[in-house]
Amino acid sequence: xxxxxxxxxxxxxxxxxxxxxxxxxxxxxxxxxxxxxxxxxxxxxxxxxxxxxxxxxxxxxxxxxxxxxxxxxxxxxxxxxxxxxxxxxxxxxxxxxxxxxxxxxxxxxxxxxxxxxxxxxxxxxxxxxxxxxxxxxxxxxxxxxxxxxxxxxxxxxxxxxxxxxxxxxxxxxxxxxxxxxxxxxxxxxxxxxxxxxxxxxxxxxxxxxxxxxxxxxxxxxxxxxxxxxxxxxxxxxxxxxxxxxxxxxxxxxxxxxxxxxxxxxxxxxxxxxxxxxxxxxxxxxxxxxxxxxxxxxxxxxxxxxxxxxxxxxxxxxxxxxxxxxxxxxxxxxxxxxxxxxxxxxxxxxxxxxxxxxxxxxxxxxxxxxxxxxxxxxxxxxxxxxxxxxxxxxxxxxxxxxxxxxxxxxxxxxxxxxxxxxxxxxxxxxxxxxxxxxxxxxxxxxxxxxxxxxxxxxxxxxxxxxxxxxxxxxxxxxx
Amino acid sequence: xxxxxxxxxxxxxxxxxxxxxxxxxxxxxxxxxxxxxxxxxxxxxxxxxxxxxxxxxxxxxxxxxxxxxxxxxxxxxxxxxxxxxxxxxxxxxxxxxxxxxxxxxxxxxxxxxxxxxxxxxxxxxxxxxxxxxxxxxxxxxxxxxxxxxxxxxxxxxxxxxxxxxxxxxxxxxxxxxxxxxxxxxxxxxxxxxxxxxxxxxxxxxxxxxxxxxxxxxxxxxxxxxxxxxxxxxxxxxxxxxxxxxxxxxxxxxxxxxxxxxxxxxxxxxxxxxxxxxxxxxxxxxxxxxxxxxxxxxxxxxxxxxxxxxxxxxxxxxxxxxxxxxxxxxxxxxxxxxxxxxxxxxxxxxxxxxxxxxxxxxxxxxxxxxxxxxxxxxxxxxxxxxxxxxxxxxxxxxxxxxxxxxxxxxxxxxxxxxxxxxxxxxxxxxxxxxxxxxxxxxxxxxxxxxxxxxxxxxxxxxxxxxxxxxxxxxxxxxxxxx
Numbered sequence: 001x002x003x004x005x006x007x008x009x010x011x012x013x014x015x016x017x018x019x020x021x022x023x024x025x026x027x028x029x030x031x032x033x034x035x036x037x038x039x040x041x042x043x044x045x046x047x048x049x050x051x052x053x054x055x056x057x058x059x060x061x062x063x064x065x066x067x068x069x070x071x072x073x074x075x076x077x078x079x080x081x082x083x084x085x086x087x088x089x090x091x092x093x094x095x096x097x098x099x100x101x102x103x104x105x106x107x108x109x110x111x112x113x114x115x116x117x118x119x120x121x122x123x124x125x126x127x128x129x130x131x132x133x134x135x136x137x138x139x140x141x142x143x144x145x146x147x148x149x150x151x152x153x154x155x156x157x158x159x160x161x162x163x164x165x166x167x168x169x170x171x172x173x174x175x176x177x178x179x180x181x182x183x184x185x186x187x188x189x190x191x192x193x194x195x196x197x198x199x200x201x202x203x204x205x206x207x208x209x210x211x212x213x214x215x216x217x218x219x220x221x222x223x224x225x226x227x228x229x230x231x232x233x234x235x236x237x238x239x240x241x242x243x244x245x246x247x248x249x250x251x252x253x254x255x256x257x258x259x260x261x262x263x264x265x266x267x268x269x270x271x272x273x274x275x276x277x278x279x280x281x282x283x284x285x286x287x288x289x290x291x292x293x294x295x296x297x298x299x300x301x302x303x304x305x306x307x308x309x310x311x312x313x314x315x316x317x318x319x320x321x322x323x324x325x326x327x328x329x330x331x332x333x334x335x336x337x338x339x340x341x342x343x344x345x346x347x348x349x350x351x352x353x354x355x356x357x358x359x360x361x362x363x364x365x366x367x368x369x370x371x372x373x374x375x376x377x378x379x380x381x382x383x384x385x386x387x388x389x390x391x392x393x394x395x396x397x398x399x400x401x402x403x404x405x406x407x408x409x410x411x412x413x414x415x416x417x418x419x420x421x422x423x424x425x426x427x428x429x430x431x432x433x434x435x436x437x438x439x440x441x442x443x444x445x446x447x448x449x450x451x452x453x454x455x456x457x458x459x460x461x462x463x464x465x466x467x468x469x470x471x472x473x474x475x476x477x478x
Numbered sequence: 479x480x481x482x483x484x485x486x487x488x489x490x491x492x493x494x495x496x497x498x499x500x501x502x503x504x505x506x507x508x509x510x511x512x513x514x515x516x517x518x519x520x521x522x523x524x525x526x527x528x529x530x531x532x533x534x535x536x537x538x539x540x541x542x543x544x545x546x547x548x549x550x551x552x553x554x555x556x557x558x559x560x561x562x563x564x565x566x567x568x569x570x571x572x573x574x575x576x577x578x579x580x581x582x583x584x585x586x587x588x589x590x591x592x593x594x595x596x597x598x599x600x601x602x603x604x605x606x607x608x609x610x611x612x613x614x615x616x617x618x619x620x621x622x623x624x625x626x627x628x629x630x631x632x633x634x635x636x637x638x639x640x641x642x643x644x645x646x647x648x649x650x651x652x653x654x655x656x657x658x659x660x661x662x663x664x665x666x667x668x669x670x671x672x673x674x675x676x677x678x679x680x681x682x683x684x685x686x687x688x689x690x691x692x693x694x695x696x697x698x699x700x701x702x703x704x705x706x707x708x709x710x711x712x713x714x715x716x717x718x719x720x721x722x723x724x725x726x727x728x729x730x731x732x733x734x735x736x737x738x739x740x741x742x743x744x745x746x747x748x749x750x751x752x753x754x755x756x757x758x759x760x761x762x763x764x765x766x767x768x769x770x771x772x773x774x775x776x777x778x779x780x781x782x783x784x785x786x787x788x789x790x791x792x793x794x795x796x797x798x799x800x801x802x803x804x805x806x807x808x809x810x811x812x813x814x815x816x817x818x819x820x821x822x823x824x825x826x827x828x829x830x831x832x833x834x835x836x837x838x839x840x841x842x843x844x845x846x847x848x849x850x851x852x853x854x855x856x857x858x859x860x861x862x863x864x865x866x867x868x869x870x871x872x873x874x875x876x877x878x879x880x881x882x883x884x885x886x887x888x889x890x891x892x893x894x895x896x897x898x899x900x901x902x903x904x905x906x907x908x909x910x911x912x913x914x915x916x917x918x919x920x921x922x923x924x925x926x927x928x929x930x931x932x933x934x935x936x937x938x939x940x941x942x943x944x945x946x947x948x949x950x951x952x953x954x955x956x957x958x959x
Contacts, residue, residue, distance in 0.1 A: 044581050048801040050574065051561040051583060051680040055717045083797050085843070087820055094800020143805070272843035274852055277687035277794055279717050 004236035008201040011209055012167050012228060013121075013159035016174060017152050018184045019128065019192035020063040026127045026151035027054030027097065034190050038133075038144040046149035048092035053278050056081075060125065060151035063183040064104055065284065065292050067153055068123045070181040070299065071174075073108030075289050081125075081276040086269055090130035090143050098126035098154075100273040104282070110157070110177070111301065112169045119158040125282075126152050147191075153183075159198065159209065164225035164232070171195065171221045180299055180325045188219055195224050200245070201235035210235070211245040215259060218252045227252035230259045303328055311341025320349055327353070330363050330370050337374020340381060347377055351394055368397045376404035383464055389413035417464035422455075422471055425463060429454045440476060448472055485510055490552045490646040490700040494593065497551030504540035504551030504595060511553040511597045511644050512536070518622060518642045520598075527619045527629070527638035529558050530566040531598035539564075540595045547593025548707050554589055555639040555648040558599040559606055560691065561680035562586045569682050570602040570614040570632075573802045573809045573827030583680020584712045585649060585691055592707045597645060600635030604829045605799065606651055606684045608632045609659060609901035610892070613831045618889055621664060623927065627886040630660030630901075633692070637664040640694045647704045648694040653685045654787050655881075655905025657692030658917035662881035662929025665919045665958060667701045667946070669693045670905075672936045673912035674720035676705075677712030683798040685791035686718075688909040698918060698946045702727040705939065720937070727943045732951040735769035737875050739945065744780035745879035745904055754928060757921040758880050761930045764952035765878065765945065775874060777865040782858050783907040784899060789842050789855035790910075795832075796839030802827065834895065863911040870935045876945050877933040879904055881917035885926035904931060914939050918946050919957040927958065 025032055028045035044052040068075050082100035103124035109117040130148035132141050155174065161167050175186045175193065186193040200212035215231050218224045231250060238245050249262040298306075300322050307318045321331045327348070334344040352366060352373065376397075380390045385408050396407045408414050416422065429451060430437040440447040451472055455463050485493055485507050496502045512533045515521070520528050540551065556562060559569040561579035568574045586596070603613040611619040611634025621629040622642040629638040633650025637660035640648045650657040652670050661668025670692045681691055693708065695701035709724035741762065746755065762772060804810035804823030813822035828836070842851035869877070881904060892898045908915035913936050917929035930949065934942035950957060 044579075047806065049561075049581070049807070050567060050569070050577070050579065050682040050801070051559075052581075053679050053683075053716050053718075055714060085797055085800065087800065087803060089803075089805045089816065092801060092806060093797075094803060095797050270845045272796075272840065272845075272848075274793060274797070274843055274848070277685075277718075278683075 004201070004233055007203060008232070008236045008239070009204050009206075010163055010228070010232045011159050011200045011202060011212070012161035012164075013198040013212075014157045014161065014167060014170060015196040015198070016155045016157075016171070017194040017196075018067070018155065018178060018186065020060050020067075020151040020153060021182065021184050022057055022059045022063065022151055024057055024059075025149035026057050026060050026125070027149055030149065032150050034192075036146055038142070039146060041146040042148070046092070046145060048094075054097060054276075056279060056282070057151060061282065061284070062292065064123070064125050064151070064153050065289060066181050066296065067155075067178060067183040068105035068108065069289070069293050069296055070177050070183070071108040071110060071120060071123070071155070073105035073120060073123055075105045075284060076102065077284050077286070077289070078102065079104045079124075079282045081279045081282065082273045083276050084126075085272045088129070088132075089141065090132045090145070090148065092130065092145060092148055096127060096129060097276055097279070098273075099124035104153070110170055110174050112166065112173060118160045118166075118170050121156040121158050123153050123155050126154060128152050159200075159212075164228040167197065167228055168221050168225045171224060176300055180297055182297070182325070188221070197224055197228055197231075199228050199231050199235070201232055201239060210239070211247050213245060213248055213250050215250045215252055216262070219254065223252060223254055226257070227259055230257070234259065297325060307341070311335070311345065313341065313345050317345050317349060320353070321345060326363050330366075333370030334374045334377065337371045338377035338381065340377060343377050343381065344374070347373060351391075355398060367401055368394070372397065372404060379404060379408065383415060383417070383466060384408070385413050385415055386461065386465065389415075389461060412460060412462065414462065415464040416459060416462045417467045419471075422463060422468055425455045425458050426451075426468075426471060426475070429458060443476070445476055448476065486514065486553070486643050486646055487696070489697055490549060490695065491703050493552050493646065494548060494550045497593070498545060498547075500545065502551070504543055504545070504593075505537055507551045508536050508540040508553050508595050508597060514643050515598075518644070520639070520642060520644055522617060525620045525622055525625065525638050525642060526617050527601050527622075527635040527642065528555065528598040528644070529568060529570070529601050529616055529635065532565065535564060536595055536597045543593060543595065545593075547591065548703060549589060549647070550593035552594045552647060553597040553645040554594045555598045555600050555636055555645045556586065556596060557602050557606075557633050557636050557648075557650045559602060559651055559682040559684075560586060560649060561682070562596060562599065564596060565599045567599070567682065568616075569606070570604045570616060571828065571832070572615045573823070575615070575809065577808055579680070581680065584677035584715055585708050586680060588708055589649075594647070594707075598639065600633070600639055600648060600650075602635055602650075603632035603656075604832050605682070605795070606632040606653060606656055607795070607831050607835055609655070609898050610887070610889075611635060611660070612889060613829060615829055620889070621886050623665060624886065627888055627926070628663065630663035630886060632656040633694070634660045634663075636694050637661055637666060637668065640664070640666050640696060646696055646700055650692050650694055651681055651684075652690055652692050652905075652909065653688045653791055654902040654909050657690075657694065658881050658905050658915060658929065658931060659901060661694055661917045662919075662927065663886035665927030667695045667698055667916065667918045668929075669695075669701050669705060669916040670908060670914060671705065671709065671939060672720070672914045673909075674718050675710075675724070675914070675937065675939070676708045677716045677719050679712060679715035679719075683794075685794035686798060687794060688787070688791055690909070698943065698950045699728060701916070702943050702947075709939075722937070725940050727939055729940075729944060729947060731944065732948045733769055734765060734945065734948045737770045737941065737945065738773055738873055739765060739770045740773050740775035740869055740874040740877045742775050742777045742780070742869075742877055742879060744777050750880065750883055751923070753923045754880055754883060757923060757928055758878075758930060760956070761920040761949060761953065762878060765949055768948040768952050770945070770948070772878075773874060775869050775872070775877070777862075777869065777907065779858065779861045779865050780907060783862055783910055784903060786855045786858045786862065787902070787906045787910060788838070788899060789851050790859065792835040792839030793843050793852050794839065796836045796843065799828070799832070799836055831895065859910050862907055866907075866911045866913055866933075866935070875934070875941050876938070878945070879931045879933065881905065881929035881931040885923050885928050908933055912936055914942050916942060916946055918950055920949070920953065921957060922959055
C-alpha cells in the first residue's frame with residue numbers, strides 16, 4: 001500500500017454533517033432528544049402528513065450562522081432552501097429540505113496543526129432523515145422518525161487534503177472549533193457528526209483530478225483514515241491496471257475492514273433540486289450576523305497563544321488547559337479571581353483535573369466553583385494559609401463544599417502572623433530545646449530549620465513560616 | 479321556527495344573527511342542511527358533491543356548540559383536501575381513500591371557533607388537478623343548475639354544495655382558478671385571496687407557491703364574512719402566511735366614485751363569444767353607474783401564463799405528492815421489494831391526470847432541463863407579476879374581466895387535457911402574480927350562469943370587495959338572468 005503513495009497522490013474532500021444542538025427540530029417543535037423510544041418525537045410536520053407545512057426554527061439559524069462564522073465563512077444575507085427529491089422510507093416527505101445553489105455560507109477554512117489552512121467550499125442548512133432499522137424485525141425494515149427533521153449543517157471542504165492523516169487532522173480541528181462554538185455535540189457514536197469522504201488518486205505532478213468516489217458509513221475519525229487508505233489503494237490499483245474509476249458511492253465495513261460499492265447507485269441520482277416554495281428565502285440582516293459574530297467565543301488557537309504569552313505557561317500545560325472550552329473557561333474564572341495564571345494552572349491541572357480523573361466527572365459538575373478555588377489560591381498567595389493547609393481546605397471543599405475562608409477557620413488552618421503569638425511559641429521551643437537554642441544563638445544557623453519545624457509543630461502548622469524565619473533570624477548569633 | 483327551509487338561502491350572516499339571538503337553533507339549521515341534501519340528491523347517485531358527511535355527528539356538534547361567533551350555527555362544507563379530524567380528507571384520490579387527519583387545518587379551526595358547523599367534505603378533482611371535478615376518483619360531481627353539466631373544478635363539489643343550498647358558505651382551494659371557475663359555472667361568488675392571506679396549514683399541497691384556500695358564498699357579503707373569519711397571520715404554522723392583521727372587508731358602501739377599474743384587452747380577445755361579451759359589457763355599465771371610471775389596460779404577458787403555470791404547478795406537485803408512497807398512511811399495494819411497492823401503490827393510487835402532472839413535473843425538474851423549463855418559467859412568472867404591478871402603478875385600483883370564456887360544459891365534453899387546461903385561461907395569472915381575485919355572477923349565457931372577475935393588487939381585498947358589492951347591488955336580479 002505504501003508503494004502506491006510513492007507514485008500516487010491522494011486527493012480528499014470531506015463533507016461533514018453536523019447536527020445542531022437545538023431543543024426542537026428544524027421545521028417543527030418536536031424534541032431532538034437522542035435515544036427516546038422510536039417515533040415518540042414526531043408530529044404531522046415531521047411525519048409529512050397531508051397538509052402539514054414547515055416553519056423554520058430560529059435557533060437552528062443562530063447555531064448554523066455561529067458555526068459558519070466560527071469557521072471564517074462569509075454568511076450570505078439571503079439564502080434559499082431547496083427540495084432535494086428522492087424516495088426512501090425514512091424520508092417521509094419524499095424530499096429533504098436542504099439548500100442548493102444559494103447556501104447559507106461560503107468560503108471559510110480549517111487550520112491544521114502544521115499551519116496549513118484547508119479551504120471550505122460552503123456550509124448549508126438541511127434537515128436530517130429518519131433512521132431505517134434493518135436488524136430489529138426479521139424480514140422487515142423498521143422506521144424511526146425521531147431523527148427526521150433534526151437540523152443539520154453540511155460543511156463541505158475543497159479537495160485540498162492530501163493524506164488520510166490530513167483528513168484525520170482536519171476532522172479533529174473542525175470538531176474542536178464546533179465544540180468551542182457550542183453548536184453541536186459532535187458525537188460520531190450518536191450520529192451527531194457524520195463524515196462522507198470523497199477521494200481520488202492521481203500521479204504526482206498531474207494537475208487535473210481523477211474520478212472520485214464517495215465513502216460513507218464511517219463511524220470514527222480513525223475509520224475515516226482507514227477507509228480512505230483502502231479506497232485510495234483500490235483507485236491506484238484500478239489506475240495501474242489501465243482501467244478507469246467509476247464514480248460511485250462506497251460503504252466502509254469496519255468489521256470486514258473493507259470498502260465496497262453501495263447497492264443502489266447513489267451517484268446516478270438526479271435529485272431534481274428546486275427552491276422550497278413552503279419557505280421564504282432566509283434573509284439575515286447585517287446586524288443579526290454581526291451580533292452573532294460579536295458573541296463568538298475565543299477559539300483554541302488564539303486561546304493557546306494568550307495562555308502562553310499572558311500567563312507564561314509551558315506548551316504542555318496550555319494543551320491541557322485548552323483541550324476543551326469548559327476546562328479553559330473554568331481555568332480563566334479561577335485566574336480572574338486570584339490574579340495568578342501560573343498558580344491557577346497548577347491547581348487546576350494538579351488538583352482539579354486530577355480529582356476529576358479519579359471520579360470521571362465533568363468539570364461543570366466539580367463541587368468547587370472556580371471562584372472558590374480562586375479565593376483559596378488568593379489566601380495562599382496572601383500568606384493567609386500555607387500551601388499544605390490549602391490542600392487540606394481543598395480536600396474539605398471537594399468533600400463537603402463551603403467557602404475556603406470559613407473552612408480554614410473551622411479547621412484552624414489560618415496562619416498566625418501575630419508577633420506576640422510567634423514570640424511566645426519561639427520562647428517555648430527555646431526553653432524545651434535549650435541545647436539547640438544555645439548553639440543557634442552562638443551562630444549555628446543550620447539549626448534554624450529544626451527550630452522552625454518545632455515551632456510549626458507547636459502551632460499546629462499555623463505559624464506564618466516567612467515571619468517566623470524573620471524573627472528567628474533576629475535571634476541568631478554570628 | 480317551523481319552516482327551516484328558509485334559512486340557508488337567507489345566507490350566513492342572517493343565520494349567524496338568528497342563532498346568536500336564539501331565533502333558531504344551530505341544530506335546526508344543520509338539520510335543514512341534511513334535509514336539503516336529500517331533497518336535491520347531493521349523494522353519489524345525484525350531484526355527487528359530498529364525499530363524506532355524518533348527519534348525527536354534525537347534529538351533535540351543533541347541539542354542543544356555544545351559541546356565539548361570526549358564523550354561529552352556519553353549516554359549512556370543506557373541500558376534501560382540507561384537513562379535518564372528523565370526516566375524510568381524501569383529496570378525491572384512491573390513494574387517500576378513507577384517510578382521516580389527526581389534526582385540523584387552520585381554516586377548520588377558525589371556522590369552528592367562529593361557530594360554524596362542518597356538514598360535509600366536498601368532491602373535487604383528484605388532488606385539485608382539473609377544471610371540472612370529473613377527475614375525482616369517486617366519480618364526477620354535477621352542476622345543480624343543469625345536472626348534465628360539470629360544476630367546474632377543481633373545487634366543483636364545494637361550489638355545487640353552495641349552489642344547491644346545502645350550506646351558505648363552503649371552502650375550496652385553487653392553484654389556477656379552481657374556486658373562481660366553479661363559482662362562475664354554478665352562479666355563486668368565489669374568492670381567491672392574496673397568496674399568504676389565508677393560512678395553507680392543513681391544505682393538502684398541490685403546488686405550494688400557487689395554492690390558496692378560497693371561499694364560496696351565495697352573496698358577496700357572505701363571502702366577505704367568511705374571509706373576515708379566515709384571513710390573518712398564521713406564521714407559526716405556515717411560513718408563507720402574511721404577518722399582518724386582516725382589514726375589514728364587509729362594507730355598506732355601494733359607491734365606486736373615484737375608483738379606476740382597468741379592462742385588460744388580453745381578457746377580451748376576438749375569440750370571446752359575443753354573448754359572453756354582452757354580459758361583461760352590462761356589468762361594466764353597472765360598475766360605471768356606481769361611479770367607477772374604466773380604463774383600457776394591457777397585461778402583455780398574459781398569453782404566457784398558462785404555459786408557465788403548466789411548468790411550475792406540475793414541478794411543485796411532483797415533489798408535494800412524493801409523500802404518498804404507501805409507507806406510512808393511505809393506500810399501499812405490495813410489489814416486488816420496496817421499489818415494487820412504490821410503483822404499484824403510486825400507479826394504482828393516482829389517476830391519469832395526477833400521474834400526467836407528476837411525470838411532467840419530474841421531467842421539467844430533471845438534470846439538464848431545469849434551466850430550460852423551471853428557471854425560465856420562474857423568470858416569466860416575474861414578468862407576469864410585473865404586468866400587474868405596472869398596471870397598479872398607473873393608477874388603476876382593480877381589473878374587471880370575464881371569469882371564463884364560456885359557461886359550464888357537458889360532462890365528458892372535453893377529453894383533450896390541453897383543452898381542459900384552457901379553462902383556466904383568465905384565472906391562472908392571479909395565482910402566478912399572487913394577487914386576489916374573485917368571481918361573481920353577472921348573468922346567463924344560454925340559460926347558464928357566467929361570472930365576472932374582479933382582480934385587485936396584493937392585499938387589495940378591500941377594494942376588490944367594494945367593486946363586487948357595488949356590482950352585485952347594481953345588477954340585482956339581472957345577475958342571474
